[in-house]
Amino acid sequence: MRKKRFISHDPTIKQMGLALAVGVLFDAFVVRLAIVPAVMTLLGKSAWYFPKWLDKILPNFDIEGETIMKDYSEKGKEPKSYAGQVRLNE
Numbered sequence: 001m002r003k004k005r006f007i008s009h010d011p012t013i014k015q016m017g018l019a020l021a022v023g024v025l026f027d028a029f030v031v032r033l034a035i036v037p038a039v040m041t042l043l044g045k046s047a048w049y050f051p052k053w054l055d056k057i058l059p060n061f062d063i064e065g066e067t068i069m070k071d072y073s074e075k076g077k078e079p080k081s082y083a084g085q086v087r088l089n090e
Helices: 011-048 052-057 066-075
Strands: none
Touching: none
16 A cells, blocks of 8 residues: 655644644735834834935836826926737738
8 A cells, every 4th residue: 555645644743834824824914004004103204214325326226107107207208108009810
């Protein structure tokens, strides 16, 4: 008779799995949905403080394209829109 590989009858393994699952659920629901927003509300604007010396060192990543849109608006041009211009091979 073949043994099943991934099923363990060791109670220590089961306890560790349960503890890990409870820890993940506690972090997801209690910490991230209650404690972090409460602390950020109490801190107010100081929660968003970023040192000026560090801001000079770190690169500026423009993920949403705000710099490009600003450049277009200063030049008076409209950015190209490629929406709806995709053609399928007919």
